[in-house]
Amino acid sequence: MSLQAMDSSHVALVSLKLEVGLFDTYRCDRTINLGLSLANMSKALKCANNDDTCMLKYEENEGDSIVFTFADPKRDKTQDVTVKMMDIDSEHLGIPDQDYAVVCEMPAAEFQKTCKDLSTFSDSLNITATKAGIVFTGKGDIGSSVVTYSPSSSADDENEAVTLEVKEPVNVNFSIKYMNQFTKATALSDRVRLSLCNDVPVVVEYPIEENGFLRFYLAPKIDDDDNME
Amino acid sequence: MSLQAMDSSHVALVSLKLEVGLFDTYRCDRTINLGLSLANMSKALKCANNDDTCMLKYEENEGDSIVFTFADPKRDKTQDVTVKMMDIDSEHLGIPDQDYAVVCEMPAAEFQKTCKDLSTFSDSLNITATKAGIVFTGKGDIGSSVVTYSPSSSADDENEAVTLEVKEPVNVNFSIKYMNQFTKATALSDRVRLSLCNDVPVVVEYPIEENGFLRFYLAPKIDDDDNME
């Protein structure tokens, strides 16, 4: 099951993929595009309790709704939440694979904190990566903040390490407001992977178990040269 | 000690009863009605610490105040909070006992969650109870939510069970906004008891130890037939 959504200004794209293997039961007779308001879907999902099972159902002949069934078998309780669908004019986008100049993995909470810190000083986030390390910079009127990670050579705890693969150095600027939105996904995953190329959207990826992922794509800011180091 | 309050639209009534046995010391020379603003009483009670003892005192000859004395004997500390009373024109209401067609007991947190979930879809809560189970329904423009409890035949944990006594089926509608207010009492008690009859106010009761209770009475909505199942 794949999910895509784009922000209204078409600067950011989110892509969620849940592989068949993540589901206990999965039946899909033919590939189909379903449009749902994210706000309404969120209301439906909030009805779930932590230990509930969840079933999504869409019947082609039964009109314009998706049914989320949450069941708590311990208590002989079921909750059927029916959400009306919406027409969406866009098709599912095929996103081409890309070779990135820099791939950086780090603890998701660490990336979240860095974006939050820098956003107190600046609207723009500059990321500069070389083989020596990756540097996040936010500069503004009241001051600046520069966060430098040297790749951890011998991290004791693998989940805490910052790893960096650099084919070519990059130096790119992004809107930090979007990054702060993306990092709300931090609870999903211990780790985040940033894939970077000059002049190309960054990919901020949170892996979900073995084969799933939540990916955010964000176009770089190009008119902001004086914010670079 | 009994406490009653009614909302300004006279749709809902709250009734608190604390039996003499709940108090360490209790002296009441004659039955008396005392009027207090709930907001001011709440300010007084917020002054208490968890391990404090609390004493309420009203002296007929000392004018128009009630004194709450909180004492922390460990620290030789006392706190006297004096709250001015207010004139209330209404007398304490005698509420007649009633035979209800349906009595349902369930975990208080479960009822709270169900009301909250349904309120995201609807202003009205429909409750339908038969011998087969109790169904809570909220229907609105963006979709609907239907929560079904089958009576737990063999609940492992008595506190988690949903029990249901049905003399006659009921089908009633209530304002869900009031229900959400009532369920703020969830912290008081593990369990809640709903007593239902067609065309009669529901009783939402939270027991307090052996003999005390906090009861909410809510008149049904009657103009809302299309919200029923």
Add this chain to the structure above:
Amino acid sequence: MSLQAMDSSHVALVSLKLEVGLFDTYRCDRTINLGLSLANMSKALKCANNDDTCMLKYEENEGDSIVFTFADPKRDKTQDVTVKMMDIDSEHLGIPDQDYAVVCEMPAAEFQKTCKDLSTFSDSLNITATKAGIVFTGKGDIGSSVVTYSPSSSADDENEAVTLEVKEPVNVNFSIKYMNQFTKATALSDRVRLSLCNDVPVVVEYPIEENGFLRFYLAPKIDDDDNME
């Protein structure tokens, strides 16, 4: 290192002293006054993580900024936060030592709770101290709250005791709004010390390790006689 700040109405003063011994490394070539906006300094300090080391640096020849360097050596990470300074017209104030008529020490959390409770009833805090105990009073239109501490003769836990040294009785009034601001420092220290004299600013002191402190000075309210007991 000493820090001073005064509120815009010149009623309250805060004074922070961090002795050289609190620092791992400390170098100061000559005494210098540095002006920083508290809001900006706060933004810089929020960038720190709990286990980070922190270095403050000011170079006289490098212009008008202070650099806070937070380092997380476990992760080969450093964060340089540069904050622009501001011109402050006032010099560091020398505050004369004073003999206080009453010195009271109590748990910081206890003082915080008392100020918060009283502020629900009154804008003014009356403090009356005699050899028999210390009494905090807040009186307002809806009622009043009176908190009385008898000095703990035999406190089991030293950190929980309320101790009181009284040379002369005092009876003073303060703005409770400022007190509530001061008690935000409660997280810094288990204990707070109040030093009181009639007609003289109170000192609310939170000790920091052996030799450091955070002190708040607050001038008494003088036009508020009817608020006294």
